[in-house]
Every structure is written in structure tokens, then in C-alpha cells.
Amino acid sequence: MKKGRSVSRRDFMRTAAVAGAAFGGFTILGSTAKGQGKVLKVGLIGCGGRGRDALRQHVNAAKILNDRLSLGIDLKVAGTADWFKDRAVEAGKAYDVPADRCFGGPLGYQKLIESGVDIVLMATAPSFRPLHFEAAVKAGKHVFFEKPIAVDPPGCRKVIELGQEAEKKNLVVVAGTNTRHTRSFIETQAAVTQEKALGELLTGRIGGCIGHMFARQPIQPKTADDLVRTWQDWIELSGDFIVEQHIHMTDIANWFVGRPPVSAYAFGDRARRKGGNQYDFFSVDFDYGSGVHVHSMSRQMNGCWTWGGVDFVYEKGSTDGDKGPKPQQSPIIAEVPYELDGKLLGGHQQEHIHLLYHLVKGKPLNQAKDVALGTATAIMGRISAYTGQRVEWKEIMTDPKAKPEYYNLTLKPTAEDFEKGAVEIPKEGVVPIPGSESGGRPRPTPKPQPKPQPKKGAT
Amino acid sequence: MSSDLKKGLAAASSAFGAFTILGATAKGQGKGFKVGLIGCGGRGGGALGDHMNAAKRLGLDSKVVAVADWFKDRAEKVGTDKRYDVPKDRCFHGPDAYKKLLETDVEIVLMATSPNFRPVHFEAAIKAGKHAFFEKPVCVDPPGGRRVIEAGELAKQKGLSVVAGTQRRHTKGHQSAAFEIHNGLRGKIVGGRIYWCGGALWYRTRAEGQSDADYMVANWVSFTEMSGDHIVEQHVHNIDIANWYIGRPPVTAAGFGGRARRKTGNQFDFHSVDYDYGDGCHIHSMCRQVNGTAGAGGEHFVFNTTTKVEKKDLKVPEFEEIGGATQQEHADLLYSILDKKPYLNEARNVAEASLAAVMGRFATYTGKLIKWDDMMKNKDSEWYNFTCKPSAEDFEKGTVKAPPDDVAAIPGTA
Numbered sequence: 025m026k027k028g029r030s031v032s033r034r035d036f037m038r039t040a041a042v043a044g045a046a047f048g049g050f051t052i053l054g055s056t057a058k059g060q061g062k063v064l065k066v067g068l069i070g071c072g073g074r075g076r077d078a079l080r081q082h083v084n085a086a087k088i089l090n091d092r093l094s095l096g097i098d099l100k101v102a103g104t105a106d107w108f109k110d111r112a113v114e115a116g117k118a119y120d121v122p123a124d125r126c127f128g129g130p131l132g133y134q135k136l137i138e139s140g141v142d143i144v145l146m147a148t149a150p151s152f153r154p155l156h157f158e159a160a161v162k163a164g165k166h167v168f169f170e171k172p173i174a175v176d177p178p179g180c181r182k183v184i185e186l187g188q189e190a191e192k193k194n195l196v197v198v199a200g201t202n203t204r205h206t207r208s209f210i211e212t213q214a215a216v217t218q219e220k221a222l223g224e225l226l227t228g229r230i231g232g233c234i235g236h237m238f239a240r241q242p243i244q245p246k247t248a249d250d251l252v253r254t255w256q257d258w259i260e261l262s263g264d265f266i267v268e269q270h271i272h273m274t275d276i277a278n279w280f281v282g283r284p285p286v287s288a289y290a291f292g293d294r295a296r297r298k299g300g301n302q303y304d305f306f307s308v309d310f311d312y313g314s315g316v317h318v319h320s321m322s323r324q325m326n327g328c329w330t331w332g333g334v335d336f337v338y339e340k341g342s343t344d345g346d347k348g349p350k351p352q353q354s355p356i357i358a359e360v361p362y363e364l365d366g367k368l369l370g371g372h373q374q375e376h377i378h379l380l381y382h383l384v385k386g387k388p389l390n391q392a393k394d395v396a397l398g399t400a401t402a403i404m405g406r407i408s409a410y411t412g413q414r415v416e417w418k419e420i421m422t423d424p425k426a427k428p429e430y431y432n433l434t435l436k437p438t439a440e441d442f443e444k445g446a447v448e449i450p451k452e453g454v455v456p457i458p459g460s461e462s463g464g465r466p467r468p469t470p471k472p473q474p475k476p477q478p479k480k481g482a483t
Numbered sequence: 484m485s486s487d488l489k490k491g492l493a494a495a496s497s498a499f500g501a502f503t504i505l506g507a508t509a510k511g512q513g514k515g516f517k518v519g520l521i522g523c524g525g526r527g528g529g530a531l532g533d534h535m536n537a538a539k540r541l542g543l544d545s546k547v548v549a550v551a552d553w554f555k556d557r558a559e560k561v562g563t564d565k566r567y568d569v570p571k572d573r574c575f576h577g578p579d580a581y582k583k584l585l586e587t588d589v590e591i592v593l594m595a596t597s598p599n600f601r602p603v604h605f606e607a608a609i610k611a612g613k614h615a616f617f618e619k620p621v622c623v624d625p626p627g628g629r630r631v632i633e634a635g636e637l638a639k640q641k642g643l644s645v646v647a648g649t650q651r652r653h654t655k656g657h658q659s660a661a662f663e664i665h666n667g668l669r670g671k672i673v674g675g676r677i678y679w680c681g682g683a684l685w686y687r688t689r690a691e692g693q694s695d696a697d698y699m700v701a702n703w704v705s706f707t708e709m710s711g712d713h714i715v716e717q718h719v720h721n722i723d724i725a726n727w728y729i730g731r732p733p734v735t736a737a738g739f740g741g742r743a744r745r746k747t748g749n750q751f752d753f754h755s756v757d758y759d760y761g762d763g764c765h766i767h768s769m770c771r772q773v774n775g776t777a778g779a780g781g782e783h784f785v786f787n788t789t790t791k792v793e794k795k796d797l798k799v800p801e802f803e804e805i806g807g808a809t810q811q812e813h814a815d816l817l818y819s820i821l822d823k824k825p826y827l828n829e830a831r832n833v834a835e836a837s838l839a840a841v842m843g844r845f846a847t848y849t850g851k852l853i854k855w856d857d858m859m860k861n862k863d864s865e866w867y868n869f870t871c872k873p874s875a876e877d878f879e880k881g882t883v884k885a886p887p888d889d890v891a892a893i894p895g896t897a
Contacts, residue, residue: 227674227785229757229765233737236895289779291755291769293741295893304895305850307739307755309676309767315785317676319757319767321739327896328850329737335765337673339789342763412776457743458753460775467685 062384065102067141069133069156071115072106074170075147077372078200079104079115082145082168085376088369092361095384103139105132107148107252130443137163143383146170147200149255150263150399154179154186155439157392161186164193168379170200172271172399173392175263176435177420180400187392194388198379199395201275202371205378207362208346209276215351216336216343217282223339225281225316230273231331233323237265239299248437248447257300259406260435260450266292266306266409267402270322274405275398276334276345277310277318284397285310285318285404287416292409294455296325301450308405320405357381407433412458515545516614516820519589521581521604523552523561526618527595529809530648531561534593534616536806537813541821549573549587551580553596553700578696578879585611591820594618595648597703598711598837602627603875605830606634609643614820616813618648620719620837621830623711624871625858628838635830644819644826647833649723650808653815657724658802664728667792672729673764675784677721680771682778684713686747695885696878705748707844708871708886714740714754714847715840718770722843723836724782725758725766732835733758733766733842735854740847742891744773749891756843768843845869850894 064086068079079101086099101119106112109128116126127135133156137144144160146153146169153173160167167190174180190197203209215221238256245251255261262268278284292306305323312318321331334345343349356362360381362369369377382389400421407430408415419427437447515538520531531547538545547567552558555576561567562574575583581604585592592608594601594617601621608615615638622628638645651657663669687702703709710716726732738756745752753771760766769779804811819827838858845853845866857864873883 223789226787227765229767289769289777291739291741291753291771293739293743295741296895296897305739307757309755309769317674317767317783317785319676319765321737321757323739323850325850325895328894329846329852331737337763337785339787412771412773414777414779458776459744459773461744467687 062096063098063100064143064380064383065100065141066143066145067103067105067136067139068101068115068145068147069105069136070146070148070152070170071104071111072147075106075145076115078145078147078168078170078376079119081373082143082376082379083119084373085380088361088364088373088377089380089384093359093381095380097380097384099380102141103127103136105136107132107249130445134159137165142166143168143379149252149261150268151175151179151255151261151435152439152442154182155443157183157186161190161193161195164195166196166379166383168198168200168376169395171275171395172263172267172402173199173395174399175260175267175403176433177400177403177431178434180396180403181421183396183399184393187390187396190392191388191390195390196379196383196388197390197392198375199391200375201272201391201395201398202375203272203276203345204279204371204391204394205374206371207356207368207374208348210356211351211354212343212345212348213279214353214355215349216338217280219351219353221349221351222341222343226337226339227316228277228280228318228334228336229321230277230318230334231321232270232273233305233321233329233331235324235330236296236326237269237324239297241298242452243299244452245449248442248445251437251447251449252442254300257297257302258450259302260437262302263399263403263435264302264406265324266303266308266322266406267399269324270306270320271395271398271402273322273334274310274320274401275395277312277320278397278401279394280334280336280345281312281316281318283312284401284417286313287311287414288401288404288408289414290405290408292406299452301452301455303409303455306405306409308408310401310405410456410458515543516590516817517548517588518545518591518593519549519551519584519587520547520561520593520595521551521584522594522596522600522618523550523557524595526648527552527593528561530593530595530616530618530813531567533806533810534591534813535566537810537817540805540810540814541817543817545591548589549575549584551575551584553577553580553697578881581607585613589613591616591816597700597709598716599623599627599709599871600875600878602630602634605631609634609638609641612641612643614644614816616646616648616816617833619723619833620711620715620840621647621833622837622841623708623715624841624869625838625867626870628834628841629859631834631837632831635828635834638830639828642826643828644816645828645830646812646816646819647829648809648812649720649829649833649836650812651720651724652727652829652832653804653811654808655802655804659799661727662799665730666794666797667790668794668797670786670788670791672784673787674766675725675782676767676769677718677725677782678769678779679718679721680753680769680776680779682774682776683744683772686745688747689888694883696873696881696883699873699883699885700878702747705745705750706886707748707750708873710750711837711841711871712750712754712844713772714751714756714768714770714844715837717772718754718768719833719836719840721770721782722758722768722839723832725760725768726836726839727832728782728784729760729764729766731760732839732855734761735759735852736839736842736846737852738843738846740894745889747888749886749888751847751891754843754847756846758839758843848892848894
């Protein structure tokens with residue numbers, strides 16, 4: 025898809041050969057494609073709004089590819105899973121999934137993966153993602169997983185490792201960082217980052233400042249169910265909204281700069297929220313090294329300035345990623361459909377088209393590392409805002425000894441705790457306060473003294 | 484030098500006999516100026532010392548003739564210092580102490596009260612025909628900032644020299660950098676970061692029976708109405724550099740800030756602001772006063788070096804900096820008064836830096852995007868008329884009601 029990670033023709037052939045040798049199912053799919061319909065079974069883990077949309081877009085992608093490229097994909101929704109069984113059943117209904125293939129409970133995901141699906145879509149709360157991704161990759165499934173893919177540094181590193189394993193297994197892994205699937209951004213990124221159409225990158229800003237989201241009142245959770253139902257409000261499940269939502273922007277920044285940042289220096293606070301334990305805003309100075317800093321702004325509050333987007337400044341001009349410049353050599357694969365009836369399909373639809381296209385064509389596509397780095401970037405900003413410390417990339421990702429408390433930071437309750445039924449309910453409305461308690465140096469208070477009377481008539 | 488400045492100079496030499504005579508006598512006989520200080524806290528005492536040292540350096544026999552402070556003991560403590568030996572009846576105190584000081588024969592007035600008083604004091608000083616050194620910041624709200632700019636124009640007409648306590652404008656390093664930047668030698672500024680992030684400052688709790696006014700004056704670094712919040716009070720230094728180097732004040736501010744650890748007053752503990760300077764140039768401003776957090780300081784600009792201009796014949800001048808910037812600023816004030824260097828009037832610079840900081844504070848307190856023009860031009864805007872209460876006038880009239888401690892602004896709406 026993207027020029028920088030596209031594989032030479034010879035690599036393609038080798039990959040395809042490996043795939044053919046290792047995966048009987050895969051090969052059969054490939055060979056049957058030409059003549060007749062090939063069956064692909066897809067399952068969904070996490071049947072909330074985003075999950076159901078992803079499934080619909082996935083099914084739609086198969087249809088678009090069949091209509092436009094005659095790929096003859098016979099896509100079947102083979103199962104669903106959710107913490108809540110009724111949600112799984114409800115999501116399955118639209119596709120006539122039998123109720124016994126709609127799994128509920130903490131281990132529903134395992135049952136779904138074991139049920140003979142080829143592709144797994146994941147859209148649970150992100151705290152579960154590393155565990156679910158692990159199960160899917162070990163079982164040799166192709167994966168679409170929603171962003172973000174973890175809530176803490178160990179989770180991010182785990183996903184990177186699993187992504188490498190997936191690569192070895194020739195599994196297609198697509199992430200829900202949908203801007204990476206948006207044609208205008210793909211082309212602009214190729215033009216400015218690979219072809220240097222605007223010269224060197226000098227500085228930038230990314231914004232995800234919107235209105236209030238989710239709980240309006242205290243949630244007062246008592247059970248694990250309560251937490252799962254309101255996961256967007258709890259840092260232990262969402263990673264806080266800088267991770268949950270703003271990962272889109274940190275990922276774009278990493279993509280355009282070409283690397284993750286070296287450090288984060290951040291400010292944030294909880295101002296208005298009544299439910300959960302998240303902050304309301306983050307303002308982060310990401311240092312990308314070589315003098316390039318990106319100011320990341322994210323907020324979920326009503327009545328405030330809003331801005332969503334990116335602004336990267338280069339020697340020869342700036343870009344918002346969408347309006348170009350156009351590359352000399354487009355990384356877009358010409359035959360992949362990006363429009364329907366003259367209208368752009370949009371990133372959310374496109375990501376599933378890319379997944380199925382690469383899968384069926386036997387072309388490698390693996391976004392595990394990208395989305396993990398984008399997630400880790402947001403987590404680094406979060407830790408910095410919570411603590412008031414400058415947090416370095418190596419401290420969370422590469423050097424176990426530099427700051428073990430960051431490197432090993434594990435938000436509890438973990439996904440494992442949910443599976444074990446050992447869930448401790450976080451305290452609502454209690455958030456980290458940066459810095460230390462000692463607040464200033466009190467000075468002796470002067471004694472009250474008589475004030476001279478103002479002259480009569482003086483103003 | 485701008486034609487405005489030249490005009491100001493011409494007006495100065497014709498309108499002020501005393502000015503010319505002083506200049507002449509100063510060179511020959513080591514005569515000096517009569518100096519007064521309004522605001523006798525730590526910075527005020529420091530500024531006075533710096534001023535007198537600078538005067539000595541220039542061969543002037545200046546004399547401190549009056550001091551003024553809200554508190555009697557403060558005024559007398561500085562005034563009766565052996566170096567100055569000001570008679571007690573010239574150590575004024577109380578809300579109108581500054582007026583009494585300005586009624587004396589003082590020629591140069593140094594101002595270092597809390598910044599909310601500055602517009603009133605500065606305007607009075609200029610109207611009374613005094614040269615002025617005034618500490619930064621010079622206002623806490625837009626009407627105050629505009630008042631300083633107007634008084635600065637009046638000073639120009641009257642040929643009065645004005646220097647502000649944004650002392651980075653008087654360091655060799657910053658002046659050389661500004662010279663290079665303004666001549667295009669480094670290329671265009673396309674972005675940057677400015678930081679003043681450190682630990683918590685001092686604070687005072689209210690004494691038993693202490694009046695609201697006394698408490699606020701004593702604990703002024705904790706109250707937005709007095710200090711403008713630390714983005715204004717302290718970070719103005721860095722914002723002034725950004726304005727100076729870029730060559731204009733910002734167009735808008737969008738900001739993020741909060742109160743985390745403070746115990747008294749109503750200020751925020753941190754501000755992180757996106758200043759849009761127009762033409763695609765944004766500056767990320769960061770300031771914090773919280774113990775146990777990572778510190779950061781200074782100004783870091785991003786230059787588009789591909790736009791650099793080569794001027795081989797252009798030499799960066801040798802800028803003077805003796806005794807540190809806080810002494811040099813007084814030397815530069817005296818040079819200007821003595822006509823030994825071009826006329827100096829920093830009122831607009833420091834007012835615009837203070838106003839930019841106020842704009843950032845509005846942005847962090849409300850969460851809104853704040854426009855410069857709404858503070859400076861659009862008379863119907865709430866920001867144009869925004870006045871911190873209690874105001875300096877309230878302190879003079881004795882109508883001060885202190886805002887509650889530990890109740891800070893909350894951005895956004897419920």
C-alpha cells in the first residue's frame with residue numbers, strides 16, 4: 025500500500041511461496057479465487073458501535089472488491105464475541121449467525137478464535153487488545169484491530185512482538201488508524217516524507233480537540249460489567265482519551281515524521297468530567313529529535329476551541345495532510361477501489377478493502393508495529409502529563425533499566441484480571457496530580473498595620 | 484530608527500530644557516538624577532540597587548529622593564537603607580503613596596509593585612513628566628495594556644525615556660540574536676517553543692484580622708487580579724522574546740491550563756498555549772510552577788534556513804552588557820535620557836508581551852480561542868473590556884473584596 029514498505033516483486037513471490045507452503049487454507053483460497061467463490065470466514069470480538077460498524081464495513085469491502093475486481097470473495101460472518109452475550113447475539117443477528125456462535129463472557133474471544141474463522145476483527149476496549157491479538161496470531165488468524173492497541177508500555181511491546189510473529193506467518197494485520205488508509209493522506213505522506221516534495225520537515229502541530237464525550241454523571245461502578253460497559257471513561261480500559269482517541273493524530277505524526285518521538289513534555293488536567301477517572305485535556309511537546317518538535321493538543325470538553333487535524337511545516341510550505349502535495353510516484357495501487365459512485369469511500373471503509381485485497385492477493389500488509397508505536401507515543405504523553413516529568417521513549421519502550429516504573433507500568437485491572445474475575449474497581453474522579461505535594465515556600469505573613477487615612481476629597 | 488522615534492527625539496530636545504541641561508552637566512560635573520522607587524519589595528529593592536550601580540558606572544551622582552510602598556515598613560526598610568538615606572517623610576506608604584512620590588522633584592521613577600497597579604502608576608508618572616523604569620509585566624488585563632501603550636505614546640511626545648524590566652532585551656546574546664534575525668541572517672522563524680517551567684513560588688496565608696487589600700498585596704503572586712497569573716507575571720519574559728524576534732504580537736491563542744498544587748489565591752499552576760503568530764508560524768508556550776516536575780526554560784525557535792540571507796558586509800554590533808542584564812537595562816535607560824544612545828521607549832513592547840500573555844491566560848482559563856483583535860480593536864468584545872477586579876482603582880478607593888482562596892477558573896462549560 026505504502027511505497028516505503030512495499031515489497032519487491034521477488035519478495036512478493038517468495039512471500040506467496042512461504043504462504044502457500046505454510047497455509048493450506050490460504051493457498052486454496054488463492055487458487056480457487058480465479059474460478060469460483062472463495063470462502064472467507066470472519067468473526068468479530070467486541071460488538072459495540074465501533075465493532076458492528078467495522079463488521080459492516082468489512083462485509084461491504086468484500087462486496088466492493090467483488091464488484092470492481094471480480095475477486096469472488098465469499099465472505100461469511102461466522103461468529104461474534106462480546107463480554108456481554110446479548111450484545112454478541114444482537115450483532116450476529118444481522119448476518120444470521122447462529123446463537124451458539126455468538127460468544128459471551130471473559131473467554132468469548134477464545135471460543136470465537138477457536139471456531140474456525142479466518143479473519144478476526146477486534147473492537148473491544150483497548151486494554152484487552154494485546155491478549156486478544158496474541159490469541160489470534162498464535163491461532164494464525166488475519167486481523168483487523170481497532171486503535172489503540174494497548175493502554176500501557178508492556179502492552180505496546182507485546183503487540184510489536186506479535187506483529188513480527190504475524191509477519192512470519194504471512195498474516196495480514198490492519199489497524200483502525202484509518203487515516204493511513206485515506207488516499208489523500210497516503211499520497212501526501214509519500215510526497216512529503218519519501219519524495220521530500222516540500223523539503224525538510226521543520227515543525228508541526230496535531231489537534232484532537234472536541235466536545236465532551238461519554239459519561240455525563242458519576243458512573244459508580246460496582247462490578248467488572250459496569251467497567252466494561254463504560255470503558256471509555258476509565259484509563260485502565262481506554263488508556264485515557266489521549267490514547268483512545270488522539271492516537272489517530274500521534275500515529276499521523278509518527279508517519280509523517282518517519283519515526284516515533286524521543287521524549288514527551290506534557291501538561292494535562294481533569295476539569296469538567298463527572299464520570300470515570302480520565303483527564304479532560306492534554307497538551308504535549310513531542311520531541312522527535314533532530315530539532316523537530318510537534319505540539320500535540322487534545323481535549324474533550326464543551327464550550328472550548330475545537331480543532332481536529334494536523335499541520336506540518338516544511339522548508340517549502342506546510343500541509344494538512346489532506347490537500348497535498350501529490351507525489352511523483354503514487355503509492356496507491358491502481359486497481360484498489362477508493363471511490364464508489366464518484367464518492368470517496370473514506371478510511372473506515374478503505375481499511376477493510378485494503379485488508380481483504382492484500383489477503384486475497386497474497387500481498388503483505390502488517391500495521392501492528394505502526395499502531396503500537398502510535399499508541400506508545402500517546403501513552404508517553406499521558407505519563408508525562410500525569411507526572412509532570414519529561415518521559416523518554418527509551419524509558420517506556422527500549423531500555424528496561426532506565427525507568428522500570430514506566431517500562432513495566434501495567435494498568436490494573438488488567439485484561440488478565442478481567443479473565444480471572446479479580447477486578448478491583450478504580451476510584452472514580454481520582455486522577456493523578458503532577459509534581460509533588462510540597463506546594464511553594466510559605467513566607468511569614470506581615471502583621472496588620474494601620475492604614476493612613478486618605479485625604480478628604482481624594483479619589 | 485523609525486521616523487516616529489526621530490520625531491520624539493526632536494520634540495524631546497525642544498520641549499525639555501532640563502533634559503538638555505542635565506545632559507550637558509552630566510558629562511562635565513558628574514551630576515546625576517533624582518530617583519524614586521514605587522514598590523519596595525525584593526524586585527524593587529533590587530532594581531534600585533541596579534539603577535544606582537548603573538548610574539555610578541556612567542559617572543552620575545544620582546540620588547534616591549523618595550520611595551513608596553503599600554506597606555509602611557517596606558517603604559522605610561528600603562528608604563532608610565544606608566546607601567540611600569531617604570528621610571522618613573519621603574518614605575510614602577498607602578494606596579496613594581505613588582502620587583505623593585510623583586509630586587516630589589523626582590526625575591526618574593522605578594516601578595516594581597504588583598503589575599495590576601502598573602498602568603495607573605505609569606500613566607501618572609508620564610503625565611508628571613518622569614522618566615520611567617517599570618518592571619514587567621505592565622498590566623493584568625487588556626484595558627490596562629492599552630493604557631500603557633497610550634501612556635507610552637505620550638512619553639514619546641514628551642521625550643521621556645521608558646525602559647521595562649524585560650531584561651533579555653538588554654543582554655548581549657539576545658540583542659545579537661535579534662540583530663541577526665531581523666537582518667535575515669538566520670532565515671525566517673516558522674515555529675518554536677518557549678518555556679518557563681519550574682518549581683512553586685512563595686506564598687503567604689492571611690493573617691488574623693488582615694484586610695482583604697493588605698492580604699492581596701502581601702500575597703500578590705497568588706492572585707490573578709494582582710499578578711495576571713504566572714503566565715503573565717513570569718512567562719512574559721519568554722513571550723516578549725517571541726514577539727521581539729518574530730517582529731509582531733500573536734494573532735490568536737488557544738490554551739490548556741490548570742491548578743494542581745497551589746494552596747492560596749486563584750492562579751493556575753501551568754499553562755500550555757499555542758500562539759498563532761500568523762503566516763503559518765506557531766509558538767508553543769509552556770509555563771509551570773509545580774515542585775517535583777521536570778523544569779524547562781528558554782526560547783527555542785525553528786528557522787527555515789533555506790530563506791537565510793547572506794550579508795557579508797554586515798557586522799553584528801558590539802552590544803554592551805555590564806553587571807548583568809538587570810543593571811544594563813538601567814544603564815540603557817540613562818544613556819537614552821542623556822542622549823548618549825538613541826531614544827529608548829519600551830512601553831509598547833512590554834505592553835504587547837504582557838497582553839499576549841493575558842491572551843494566553845484567557846485561552847487557558849476559558850478553553851476558547853482568543854483573538855488579539857478582540858482585546859485590542861473590537862470594542863464590543865468581552866475581552867476588549869475585560870477588567871480584573873479588584874482593580875488598582877479599587878485599591879485606591881478602599882473597595883477591595885478579595886476573591887476566595889483556592890477557587891480557580893474552570894475552562895469550558897458543564
